[in-house]
Amino acid sequence: xxxxxxxxxxxxxxxxxxxxxxxxxxxxxxxxxxxxxxxxxxxxxxxxxxxxxxxxxxxxxxxxxxxxxxxxxxxxxxxxxxxxxxxxxxxxxxxxxxxxxxxxxxxxxxxxxxxxxxxxxxxxxxxxxxxxxxxxxxxxxxxxxxxxxxxxxxxxxxxxxxxxxxxxxxxxxxxxxxxxxxxxxxxxxxxxxxxxxxxxxxxxxxxxxxxxxxxxxxxxxxxxxxxxxxxxxxxxxxxxxxxxxxxxxxxxxxxxxxxxxxxxxxxxxxxxxxxxxxxxxxxxxxxxxxxxxxxxxxxxxxxxxxxxxxxxxxxxxxxxxxxxxxxxxxxxxxxxxxxxxxxxxxxxxxxxxxxxxxxxxxxxxxxxxxxxxxxxxxxxxxxxxxxxxxxxxxxxxxxxxxxxxxxxxxxxxxxxxxxxxxxxxxxxxxxxxxxxxxxxxxxxxxxxxxxxxxxxxxxxxxxxxxxxxxxxxxxxxxxxxxxxxxxxxxxxxxxxxxxxx
Numbered sequence: 001x002x003x004x005x006x007x008x009x010x011x012x013x014x015x016x017x018x019x020x021x022x023x024x025x026x027x028x029x030x031x032x033x034x035x036x037x038x039x040x041x042x043x044x045x046x047x048x049x050x051x052x053x054x055x056x057x058x059x060x061x062x063x064x065x066x067x068x069x070x071x072x073x074x075x076x077x078x079x080x081x082x083x084x085x086x087x088x089x090x091x092x093x094x095x096x097x098x099x100x101x102x103x104x105x106x107x108x109x110x111x112x113x114x115x116x117x118x119x120x121x122x123x124x125x126x127x128x129x130x131x132x133x134x135x136x137x138x139x140x141x142x143x144x145x146x147x148x149x150x151x152x153x154x155x156x157x158x159x160x161x162x163x164x165x166x167x168x169x170x171x172x173x174x175x176x177x178x179x180x181x182x183x184x185x186x187x188x189x190x191x192x193x194x195x196x197x198x199x200x201x202x203x204x205x206x207x208x209x210x211x212x213x214x215x216x217x218x219x220x221x222x223x224x225x226x227x228x229x230x231x232x233x234x235x236x237x238x239x240x241x242x243x244x245x246x247x248x249x250x251x252x253x254x255x256x257x258x259x260x261x262x263x264x265x266x267x268x269x270x271x272x273x274x275x276x277x278x279x280x281x282x283x284x285x286x287x288x289x290x291x292x293x294x295x296x297x298x299x300x301x302x303x304x305x306x307x308x309x310x311x312x313x314x315x316x317x318x319x320x321x322x323x324x325x326x327x328x329x330x331x332x333x334x335x336x337x338x339x340x341x342x343x344x345x346x347x348x349x350x351x352x353x354x355x356x357x358x359x360x361x362x363x364x365x366x367x368x369x370x371x372x373x374x375x376x377x378x379x380x381x382x383x384x385x386x387x388x389x390x391x392x393x394x395x396x397x398x399x400x401x402x403x404x405x406x407x408x409x410x411x412x413x414x415x416x417x418x419x420x421x422x423x424x425x426x427x428x429x430x431x432x433x434x435x436x437x438x439x440x441x442x443x444x445x446x447x448x449x450x451x452x453x454x455x456x457x458x459x460x461x462x463x464x465x466x467x468x469x470x471x472x473x474x475x476x477x478x479x480x481x482x483x484x485x486x487x488x489x490x491x492x493x494x495x496x497x498x499x500x501x
Contacts (some may be wrong), residue, residue, distance in 0.1 A: 094143035112159035164193030229260025309342035316351035403483035410470035
């Protein structure tokens, strides 16, 4: 690669002195170089991958001038960050990529490695005559295998690793690797997408006698674990089994995400004791295509205790013919909260849940600040009524609530408006509540609206559409957003999308 680079001398100002950037100390320049790294390579179809690499850090930095190149080559950490997204390129380019990363491996020496590698299910032929499945091209298969072998050989240096394999088993010749926690003491983040290419080495049994003692090795530095399921749901029990095994080896885990498509848990073999995660603060479990009973989302939460949890997202999506039965099993979230007793600040429930189970869950969460409910959660009028208890803060449900998204039917609108004015009082919410209640009386009670057109203008088009939707039947529900969305701009005005505040 260096033979293709023309190294220029350092630039000077018109009076002959070195430009300011070249007078910066080497330590400052190194920090600037690190800040230049892209979070990921461009993903455009047909992109010249090697060109993207050579025009991004650290390659482009090392080609500016001789001093910058010397600094870049002397800081091995600059070469220990790999971001590769393979799609629509030829096997010839993959082989070139392996050569490039091999060079980076040597330059990075023994630095902790950050490697984000995605392998897509189809690439172009080396001849460039169209797309072809990986398993139909031995050269592609060998090239991808060489790339993954390069990564696997450096497991002792892993710090942040994201591996996404969107391909059939026949596409990759690398055998499934067995992760040994004893060799992964530097690992802080592990992201596995689609097919897991790893298995965790079973822990050795503790030996306690008069002469020796052995302890189970752990992922002592692991803070983030993200698992995303295969398109083939039959592999999802494998993912969950690996996840539960890793959890028992990760005492310092802070973030856990599981996104899979899964049927029953019957294919999960072996007994898994409950994993206590004392430092877990963020948990997201999303499972698609579940039955009404014995489903994966419940299995995961039934096997966890997280006393420090602050954010919980439960996205339990069931087959359409199974939703009715799923309400009966919705108490598993309440059971998890009862066991963990976490200081939860943010809760999202996108799942079938009965009103009593919702109330029992929220009764245990006095620290809750953000709550997001799906239309399958039976909030009814009991939920908004509980938010209005007696005006005594200690008795009201979720007294610290700042943001709320929930679905209401037409009969619950007055209760919801009372919650808005009680929990988010402002001149805007007062005027908004007055106008919305006047429209509700006109639409559903036949009471003549005595407000002026100017006063009614505070209701935006979304709210007008919601009234039309409510008028279609008693079971039609619409989403309400109370409190300012944390994704909105600091100077955003209240609206149905930004939030009413």
